[in-house]
Amino acid sequence: MKLVIGWLYASTMNIYGDRGNVIALHRRAEWRGIRVEIREIGIGDPIPEDVNCFFWGGGQDQEQAAVAADMQGTKGEALRAAIEDGASLLAVCGGYQLLGHEYRPHNAAPQPGVGLFDAVSTAGPERFIGNVIVESEWGELVGFENHSGLTTLGPTATPMGRVRVGRGNNGRDGTEGARYRNAVGCYLHGSLLPKNPALADWLVERALARRRGDVQLEPLPDTIESMAHAEAVARAAATR
Amino acid sequence: MAPETITRRDPRLIAALTAAKVTSAAIRRAGRGGGTAAPGLVAERIDPSLLGKIARRLPSGAIVVAGTNGKTTVSRMLADILQAHGLRVAHNRSGSNLARGVASALASQADLFGNPRADIGVIESDEAAFPEIARQVQPSLVILNNLFRDQLDRYGELDAIASLWRPALQRLPETTTLLVNADDPALAALSEAIPARRVTFGLDDRNPRYLLDAIPHAADAKVCRTCGDVLTYDRLYSAHLGAWRCPKCGATRPPLDFAGTNLALHGVDALDLDVARASSPDHPLSLRLAIPGLYNAYNAVAAAAGAATIGIPAGTIASALGDYRSAFGRIERVTYRGHLLTLALVKNPVGFNETLRMLTIATGGLAAPTLIAINDLTADGRDVSWLWDVDFELLADGTAPLSTTGIRAADMANRLKYAGLHANRIYPLDADLATGLDTFVDALPAGAPGYVLLTYTALLGLRQVLADRGAVEQFWEQ
Numbered sequence: 001m002k003l004v005i006g007w008l009y010a011s012t013m014n015i016y017g018d019r020g021n022v023i024a025l026h027r028r029a030e031w032r033g034i035r036v037e038i039r040e041i042g043i044g045d046p047i048p049e050d051v052n053c054f055f056w057g058g059g060q061d062q063e064q065a066a067v068a069a070d071m072q073g074t075k076g077e078a079l080r081a082a083i084e085d086g087a088s089l090l091a092v093c094g095g096y097q098l099l100g101h102e103y104r105p106h107n108a109a110p111q112p113g114v115g116l117f118d119a120v121s122t123a124g125p126e127r128f129i130g131n132v133i134v135e136s137e138w139g140e141l142v143g144f145e146n147h148s149g150l151t152t153l154g155p156t157a158t159p160m161g162r163v164r165v166g167r168g169n170n171g172r173d174g175t176e177g178a179r180y181r182n183a184v185g186c187y188l189h190g191s192l193l194p195k196n197p198a199l200a201d202w203l204v205e206r207a208l209a210r211r212r213g214d215v216q217l218e219p220l221p222d223t224i225e226s227m228a229h230a231e232a233v234a235r236a237a238a239t240r
Numbered sequence: 241m242a243p244e245t246i247t248r249r250d251p252r253l254i255a256a257l258t259a260a261k262v263t264s265a266a267i268r269r270a271g272r273g274g275g276t277a278a279p280g281l282v283a284e285r286i287d288p289s290l291l292g293k294i295a296r297r298l299p300s301g302a303i304v305v306a307g308t309n310g311k312t313t314v315s316r317m318l319a320d321i322l323q324a325h326g327l328r329v330a331h332n333r334s335g336s337n338l339a340r341g342v343a344s345a346l347a348s349q350a351d352l353f354g355n356p357r358a359d360i361g362v363i364e365s366d367e368a369a370f371p372e373i374a375r376q377v378q379p380s381l382v383i384l385n386n387l388f389r390d391q392l393d394r395y396g397e398l399d400a401i402a403s404l405w406r407p408a409l410q411r412l413p414e415t416t417t418l419l420v421n422a423d424d425p426a427l428a429a430l431s432e433a434i435p436a437r438r439v440t441f442g443l444d445d446r447n448p449r450y451l452l453d454a455i456p457h458a459a460d461a462k463v464c465r466t467c468g469d470v471l472t473y474d475r476l477y478s479a480h481l482g483a484w485r486c487p488k489c490g491a492t493r494p495p496l497d498f499a500g501t502n503l504a505l506h507g508v509d510a511l512d513l514d515v516a517r518a519s520s521p522d523h524p525l526s527l528r529l530a531i532p533g534l535y536n537a538y539n540a541v542a543a544a545a546g547a548a549t550i551g552i553p554a555g556t557i558a559s560a561l562g563d564y565r566s567a568f569g570r571i572e573r574v575t576y577r578g579h580l581l582t583l584a585l586v587k588n589p590v591g592f593n594e595t596l597r598m599l600t601i602a603t604g605g606l607a608a609p610t611l612i613a614i615n616d617l618t619a620d621g622r623d624v625s626w627l628w629d630v631d632f633e634l635l636a637d638g639t640a641p642l643s644t645t646g647i648r649a650a651d652m653a654n655r656l657k658y659a660g661l662h663a664n665r666i667y668p669l670d671a672d673l674a675t676g677l678d679t680f681v682d683a684l685p686a687g688a689p690g691y692v693l694l695t696y697t698a699l700l701g702l703r704q705v706l707a708d709r710g711a712v713e714q715f716w717e718q
């Protein structure tokens with residue numbers, strides 16, 4: 001069994017501690033004796049065949065436009081095909097926006113998306129900043145949002161969860177993120193997975209299960225993770 | 241440059257200054273500290289151009305220092321050098337670096353007619369406030385240190401600062417000198433083709449001991465601002481700072497007018513370096529500083545270059561910098577219950593990486609048990625995700641234990657776990673700073689030293705705890 005992480009645009013879209021998510025996937029597999037390889041997929045690189053778990057972080061506007069162009073055509077198709085075939089994926093902020101149909105920035109041309117999620121994102125007038133708690137099928141997810149983009153889900157999209165604390169996709173409908181098959185996109189940026197090990201383990205499990213049926217990961221002693229989760233819940237309650 | 245006439249009376253300015261002084265006195269009588277911007281707020285309501293009016297009357301003009309890391313240190317170093325040269329310096333030393341705080345500081349150092357009781361101004365400017373401060377002050381010299389990710393939840397993204405600065409730098413007149421860190425590719429690009437005179441500084445040391453092999457994760461500006469290709473480095477010193485070039489379009493670090501060379505870092509205690517001027521490369525200025533770390537080498541080059549640019553003699557620069565002691569919170573030493581504690585402020589990934597480098601460069605691993613205190617209040621940055629951009633992985637090989645405290649003690653402990661530290665070295669302690677400190681100190685061997693790394697409000701809190709308990713200051717500056 002091998003976890004092959006495809007880290008999309010590791011050098012250009014990687015802010016707000018996004019790499020914490022890759023570190024969490026890596027460690028949690030390694031602690032169970034699972035071999036891990038990390039493939040960085042930059043601008044101009046093809047999607048490697050053997051990746052079973054993707055991560056795509058957030059970026060600044062300049063970088064995001066170049067990445068949107070790179071994902072058009074065969075590369076975006078290859079990523080969609082991998083997800084249809086059961087690969088897992090986590091995308092945050094900019095990566096999440098570019099997995100929808102389109103991202104429309106302020107005063108600049110719309111950036112075409114991959115179309116994996118039935119969603120459209122638009123630059124909004126306000127920045128949503130703060131601690132977030134989301135009710136989801138992976139339990140209570142804690143994180144921090146910092147985005148001015150507003151995402152509206154289409155009729156065929158499923159949200160990742162519903163915000164109990166925080167603004168979520170657009171500040172109006174209470175949804176946060178999107179989910180399609182084993183792909184999850186959301187605005188809970190950097191270091192989402194280290195504090196939410198249930199979601200991290202699900203992504204690892206789904207990745208390993210691609211082409212080999214059911215996989216059950218052994219539980220890990222998550223004492224410090226649970227403390228960090230509880231601390232984040234308390235901060236979200238106290239600060240928003 | 242001729243100052244505006246001293247005798248001209250400006251009724252609005254006089255009213256504003258009177259109100260500011262009344263407010264300051266009221267704050268002092270009430271015994272409240274920290275209200276450094278309140279007199280500026282009152283005065284600004286009466287005369288919105290007060291800052292510029294006072295600054296432009298400074299006989300030798302004003303110097304504005306901005307940039308993510310080191311602006312406090314560089315402006316304090318410069319003020320010390322100018323004072324050593326016999327100049328009276330108006331300086332917003334007590335803290336606030338927003339336009340209002342600068343106005344307050346200058347108002348408190350002026351008479352009621354708005355005539356400054358100083359010869360020259362040294363103004364530390366917040367990144368976001370820089371365009372407004374530069375517009376009002378019309379500085380003779382601007383020093384830009386670097387541009388890093390810092391408190392992103394306050395400013396939005398780094399591009400936002402760059403796009404604020406671009407027009408502000410274009411507006412600087414030909415009579416202004418812009419001293420810019422050319423090792424920072426973003427600053428080099430922002431300062432291209434502007435009317436002001438550009439003077440560059442940076443490091444040009446070739447000792448492999450002080451070079452990084454690969455660009456650290458926390459670095460920001462990795463792409464060429466001309467063509468978008470990924471930059472490469474002939475020599476990389478810190479974060480994205482170094483001798484950079486673009487393999488595609490040929491853009492490269494501009495030649496350095498002032499270059500730091502012959503660097504020698506002495507752990508947490510001191511550093512030596514030479515500052516060579518391109519116009520007289522054979523006569524470098526040799527500096528010995530009683531402050532540590534590679535980031536302070538950059539600060540010293542910036543301050544020395546700034547002072548040399550305005551004609552301060554080399555001997556004065558070297559002796560003032562030799563006497564310079566750490567600015568608030570950078571490195572402090574305190575004896576508490578028989579233990580020498582070294583306190584360091586950590587406020588962003590780049591600064592944290594440099595501190596970890598400083599603590600491990602002499603010995604290869606952490607030499608002493610370490611306490612890390614992380615808060616997430618506004619002044620610390622409410623988002624603690626930045627801890628994942630710090631390279632704690634380089635602590636994985638040592639044996640010294642690491643304890644955590646502060647509001648985000650558990651988050652910090654979790655970060656250390658995922659950095660690959662053995663579980664038996666990680667101690668998540670109580671979030672309360674006083675309790676955390678005592679648990680940490682209780683576990684130290686008798687008489688053994690410890691390191692304490694803290695975010696801004698955790699440092700303020702811990703200093704209060706130490707002061708309440710009568711801990712002996714070795715050196716720190718109020």
Ligand SMILES: [Zn+2]
Nearest residue numbers: 464467486489
């Ligand atoms: Zn280029």
